[in-house]
Amino acid sequence: MVEKTVFDEMWGQDEQLRAPYQDFHAWFDQEDPKRLRAKNREAEDLFRLTGITFNVYGRAEAEERLIPFDIIPRIISGSEWAKLSRGIEQRVRAINAFLHDIYHTQEIVKAGRIPKEMISQNEAFLDKMIGVDVPGGVYTHIVGIDLVCTGPGEFYVLEDNARTPSGVSYMLENRETMLQMFPELFSKNRVQSVQQYPIDLRRSLAACAPRMTDGDPTVAVLTPGIYNSAYFEHAFLADQMGVELVEGHDLRVVDGRVAMRTTRGYKPIDVLYRRVDDDFLDPLNFNPESQLGVPGIMDVYRAGGITIANAPGTGISDDKAIYSYMPDIVEFYTGERPLLQNVPTWRCSEPDALAYVLDNLEDLVVKEVHGSGGYGMLIGPTATKKDLAAFRRKLKARPKNYIAQPTLSLSTVPIFSKAGLTPRHVDLRPYVLVSPDGIKITPGGLTRVALKKGSLVVNSSQGGGTKDTWVLEE
Amino acid sequence: MLGKTANGLYWMYRYMERAENTARLIETGQRIALTRLNQTDDEWASVLQSADCLGGFKAEHDEMSRDLAVDWMLRSKDNPSSIISSVNAARQNARLVRTAITGDVWEAINSAYMSLKKALARKVSERDLPSVLRLIRHHAALVRGVTHGTMLRNEIYDFARLGTFLERADNTARILDVKYYVLLPSARSVGTSLDNVQWETILRSVSARGGFRMEYGAGGGPREIADFLILDKRMPRSLAFCVSKLCDNLGYLADEGGDAGLPSRQKVGALENGLLSKTIDDIFDHGLHEFLQDTLKEITSISRQIEEDFRFYA
Numbered sequence: 190m191v192e193k194t195v196f197d198e199m200w201g202q203d204e205q206l207r208a209p210y211q212d213f214h215a216w217f218d219q220e221d222p223k224r225l226r227a228k229n230r231e232a233e234d235l236f237r238l239t240g241i242t243f244n245v246y247g248r249a250e251a252e253e254r255l256i257p258f259d260i261i262p263r264i265i266s267g268s269e270w271a272k273l274s275r276g277i278e279q280r281v282r283a284i285n286a287f288l289h290d291i292y293h294t295q296e297i298v299k300a301g302r303i304p305k306e307m308i309s310q311n312e313a314f315l316d317k318m319i320g321v322d323v324p325g326g327v328y329t330h331i332v333g334i335d336l337v338c339t340g341p342g343e344f345y346v347l348e349d350n351a352r353t354p355s356g357v358s359y360m361l362e363n364r365e366t367m368l369q370m371f372p373e374l375f376s377k378n379r380v381q382s383v384q385q386y387p388i389d390l391r392r393s394l395a396a397c398a399p400r401m402t403d404g405d406p407t408v409a410v411l412t413p414g415i416y417n418s419a420y421f422e423h424a425f426l427a428d429q430m431g432v433e434l435v436e437g438h439d440l441r442v443v444d445g446r447v448a449m450r451t452t453r454g455y456k457p458i459d460v461l462y463r464r465v466d467d468d469f470l471d472p473l474n475f476n477p478e479s480q481l482g483v484p485g486i487m488d489v490y491r492a493g494g495i496t497i498a499n500a501p502g503t504g505i506s507d508d509k510a511i512y513s514y515m516p517d518i519v520e521f522y523t524g525e526r527p528l529l530q531n532v533p534t535w536r537c538s539e540p541d542a543l544a545y546v547l548d549n550l551e552d553l554v555v556k557e558v559h560g561s562g563g564y565g566m567l568i569g570p571t572a573t574k575k576d577l578a579a580f581r582r583k584l585k586a587r588p589k590n591y592i593a594q595p596t597l598s599l600s601t602v603p604i605f606s607k608a609g610l611t612p613r614h615v616d617l618r619p620y621v622l623v624s625p626d627g628i629k630i631t632p633g634g635l636t637r638v639a640l641k642k643g644s645l646v647v648n649s650s651q652g653g654g655t656k657d658t659w660v661l662e663e
Numbered sequence: 664m665l666g667k668t669a670n671g672l673y674w675m676y677r678y679m680e681r682a683e684n685t686a687r688l689i690e691t692g693q694r695i696a697l698t699r700l701n702q703t704d705d706e707w708a709s710v711l712q713s714a715d716c717l718g719g720f721k722a723e724h725d726e727m728s729r730d731l732a733v734d735w736m737l738r739s740k741d742n743p744s745s746i747i748s749s750v751n752a753a754r755q756n757a758r759l760v761r762t763a764i765t766g767d768v769w770e771a772i773n774s775a776y777m778s779l780k781k782a783l784a785r786k787v788s789e790r791d792l793p794s795v796l797r798l799i800r801h802h803a804a805l806v807r808g809v810t811h812g813t814m815l816r817n818e819i820y821d822f823a824r825l826g827t828f829l830e831r832a833d834n835t836a837r838i839l840d841v842k843y844y845v846l847l848p849s850a851r852s853v854g855t856s857l858d859n860v861q862w863e864t865i866l867r868s869v870s871a872r873g874g875f876r877m878e879y880g881a882g883g884g885p886r887e888i889a890d891f892l893i894l895d896k897r898m899p900r901s902l903a904f905c906v907s908k909l910c911d912n913l914g915y916l917a918d919e920g921g922d923a924g925l926p927s928r929q930k931v932g933a934l935e936n937g938l939l940s941k942t943i944d945d946i947f948d949h950g951l952h953e954f955l956q957d958t959l960k961e962i963t964s965i966s967r968q969i970e971e972d973f974r975f976y977a
Contacts, residue, residue: 239766240758240773415758424761434762439667450666452818452973453920 196340196600197612198263207341209264209661212378217261217610225260225605228370232258235369241362241425243418243649257654258363259604260370263615263636267381267663269342273619274630276344276529279519281332281621281628284351284506286522288328292318292502302517307510312559315467315502317474321491323500325397325625330462330498331390332621333357333634336529338600345532345597346515347616351507352499353464356635357620358422361386361429363657364633379662381632387429389622389629390462396624397496398459406459408432409449411440413465413481423464437465442485447495460496461486467501509558509592510536533595537588546593547584550577553593555584568645570596599645602656604638614639616647617658632660666974668760669822673969675756675764676810676826679772682749683803684834686796688714689736691868693792696729698860707732713841713868716744733792738783746799747783750776763819767809775802818919821912825969828912832905833962838868839892840955846885847951862888869900889951890943902958906935909965916973927968934961 196202199210206214233255236242242253265273290296291308298305308314333354335347364383368375391408398406412423414436427434439449440458448455463470469479474487489495505511511518513534519527535542535553546553550569557565567580584591601612619634636656637647647653692710704727711717711732719742720735739745743752754776757769764772779799787795814820839846845861865888866872875883875891883891896903909931917925946954970976 237777238770238774240761240769415755420758424758428762432762433665433668435665436667439665450974450977452664452666452669452916454974 194598195612196338196343196598198338198600198602198615199610200603200612201341209266209269209659213262213264213374216374216377222609229260229605232260232366232370235366236362239362241358241421243421256359256649257640258366259638259640259654259656260367261603261605261610262367262657262659263602263617264378264659264661265633267661270381270632270660271663272342273336273344273529274632276527277334277619277621277630278628279523279525279528280334280346280349280515281329281623283515283519283522284332284349285326285328285623287518288500288503288506289323289326290522291505292321297518297521300521302521303511303514307514308505311505311508311510313502313504313508315505317487317491318500318502322493324399324493324496327397327498327623327625328500328503329506330394330397330500330623332623333618334529334621336617336619337532337597338615338617339597340600343530344617345530347532348509349507349512349515350618351503352466354618354620355419355422355464356618356637357386358425359655360620360631360633360635360658361425363635363655367657378659381660381662383631383633386620386631387426389631390426391430391432393622393624393626393629394460394462394496394498396626397498399493399496401493402459407457408460408462409435409458411435411437411461411463411465413437413469417464419464426462437479437481437483440483440486442483442489445489445492445494447483447486447489458495460498462498467504470497470501509556510538510589513592532597535593537584537591537593542593543584543588546591547581550581552596554596555580555591555593558590558592568596571643571645596645602636602638604640604654604656611642613642614645614647615656633658664763664818664822666976668763669818669973670970670975671756671760672763672819672822673826673829673975675753675760675772676823677830678749678753678756679775679803679806680827680830680834681744682746682753682799684830685714685736685744685746685749686799686803687870688838688868689733689792690796691864692729692732694867695860695864704728704732709841711735713838714744715837716742719743730786734786737787737795747779750779765809765813767813768806771802771806771809775806778802818916821916822973824908824912828905828908829962829966829969831900832902832909833959835869835892835900835902835905836955836958836962838865839889840952840959843951843955846889847947865892871898871900874898886943886947889946893946894938894941894943903935903938906931906938910935913969925972927965927972930961930965930968934958934965 199207201207236255236258242255287297295308297303298308329351331354333350333356335350336344337347338344360383394408395406408430409432410423410427412420412434414420424434433449435449440447443455446457447461448457465481468476469481471482471484471487472479473484486495490497513536515531516527535546537543537546553569555567567576599614599616602615603610604613615636615638617634617636620631622629636658637653638656639645639647640652640654688710692707695706707729708717708727711720714736716736723741724731735742736745738747740748742748754772757764757772761769779802782795782798810823842861842865862885863872866875869892871892875888879887891898891901893902895901896907898904913925913928913931917923917928
């Protein structure tokens with residue numbers, strides 16, 4: 190059912206090579222497949238050598254794996270991108286306004302656009318953030334919006350990532366790899382650059398420094414440590430920005446500031462780009478067992494002594510239950526119609542919706558409200574009878590925990606396989622930076638591709654790969 | 664710089680230096696075995712002792728043999744100073760300080776890790792041993808080379824150098840101490856081939872054979888060897904050389920930090936003065952073994968002081 194109507198971004202629906210791919214395809218046609226295969230292996234060696242690996246959890250010996258990289262780029266035209274960016278910007282603006290509102294006067298609840306319990310009973314809502322005025326008014330300094338494409342120019346938001354979106358290092362390294370392997374492609378195609386991202390990130394973070402900052406703000410990246418699955422990315426970003434990479438045990442509160450232990454004593458930090466979840470951020474204020482955070486950082490934060498990026502408590506805006514209200518949220522705060530579409534979503538907490546979902550389970554995708562990484566999810570059309578029965582039981586037992594969506598017919602982009610070009614489903618995560626100076630969207634993003642034929646799961650932890658994403662100059 | 668980063672740099676370079684030293688010790692042991700002057704496997708015990716891993720070996724093995732000793736030093740995960748353990752630890756520290764080292768240094772250390780992991784995946788046969796040892800030296804040289812060629816001369820570099828020279832001083836002092844009796848005038852039976860082999864062994868284990876011959880021609884006995892390895896500042900593995908480098912780098916760090924009275928700088932200064940004021944005859948008169956034991960203790964105490972002065976852990 191899915192296969193019939195699939196839109197391929199290279200070949201369209203009618204086997205006509207689409208415009209953005211024309212120059213690329215002409216080049217590809219001239220290339221010797223043997224050489225390309227050798228290049229593919231070369232890319233892998235390059236990734237291993239530079240250490241672009243992720244750690245796999247739950248293994249005795251911390252194993253480092255590569256995310257498979259495919260050499261066929263995903264190409265987006267300049268005009269298509271311009272339209273997409275407007276939608277992304279509108280959405281990110283709305284998310285920030287929403288966060289400010291729910292941690293202050295909750296106008297959106299008063300206006301009856303979102304039920305009160307969706308906020309107050311949400312696990313991701315942090316009481317400790319109520320009434321806090323965040324530096325520069327920015328809650329989500331870095332956002333990743335997961336998009337899927339179903340036809341020419343038809344993009345849907347699958348998920349907003351407003352906590353600590355990862356994967357941007359792959360966007361940068363994929364481009365670097367392509368530039369090294371096929372420099373000639375970039376002289377033929379006018380591809381918009383992504384390499385300014387780390388500098389933009391540093392500027393954007395610095396622009397959000399707390400008011401008490403003196404001179405050039407000190408920025409640092411907080412990582413859970415070298416065994417974290419995304420450690421490479423944390424080190425990479427700190428390195429590229431030229432800032433310190435710190436762990437919880439390097440930090441402590443000194444004279445009302447969060448400071449890092451240097452070889453010459455403690456030095457205050459102005460902006461902390463944390464890659465540690467809210468719950469682990471501060472053992473005094475949140476999970477007391479946490480070894481990863483800084484005792485007392487929330488108190489410093491509330492007193493305006495440090496900027497935490499992203500702000501604690503932003504998780505409520507990318508919660509899958511809140512997701513279904515996003516069209517209302519965008520309208521409420523921007524006064525405009527949403528430019529980007531939401532995937533129609535059934536909230537299983539509502540009895541009518543639950544009944545519909547239970548009746549149509551084999552056609553739907555069911556997701557856990559708080560889940561991530563593609564875990565705990567049911568894809569109806571490919572599920573076994575046993576899976577379906579198990580999910581029916583789960584849905585009835587805890588309906589509030591789930592949402593359901595129709596199975597979208599995700600677009601494909603070819604990958605380079607033994608058989609030549611073979612279509613595979615993709616998604617797209619552009620990266621957005623927010624500061625008082627404005628919103629900046631890096632042209633491109635991370636394209637994740639399901640390497641298994643027919644598969645819709647693109648997560649790297651479950652056999653997904655990545656591609657370089659090109660946005661052409663107009 | 665973060666105290667943690669200084670710590671990581673220091674240990675990354677200590678472990679790289681250690682891997683290289685261990686490779687050199689295995690090579691020396693193998694060489695002695697091949698000269699067949701020594702029919703027993705006693706020599707391997709002294710090689711293990713020089714590498715500071717005899718105690719661990721004995722805890723794991725009841726007998727001593729070439730194969731067991733070589734495997735212990737090359738590949739054993741139970742031996743924290745084996746080459747594979749050292750290279751693992753060096754790379755782990757490099758990951759920790761990824762933001763402080765250049766991409767070139769990271770790639771050199773990562774490729775050392777990848778290729779040695781492969782080369783040491785299985786037991787190394789006697790036939791393959793020379794090429795594996797060459798590979799280790801080659802990678803160590805590469806890491807050293809890109810460090811020289813690409814790293815800024817700032818405090819990051821100072822900590823890298825501190826690790827290198829502290830480990831090296833420790834290594835040279837230990838090799839001399841394990842073999843000190845060979846160098847004593849009383850034990851000397853001039854001109855026997857056994858003596859010659861023993862002396863060669865010491866020189867080889869610190870890669871000093873060529874330098875020594877260049878300096879002393881075919882002459883030179885134990886007194887000159889001891890002088891060369893302890894007091895000669897031209898010899899890059901001598902105690903005097905290593906200690907003067909430690910002085911330099913701690914001096915730069917003290918200056919940058921505006922702390923003239925830095926305790927580790929004071930300690931290493933005292934050690935250097937001690938060396939500068941002595942002749943090799945003074946050392947022999949005082950007792951070579953006692954001198955080396957004192958020096959080893961001093962090195963350990965300097966290492967602790969560095970950890971404290973630069974807030975490695977707290």
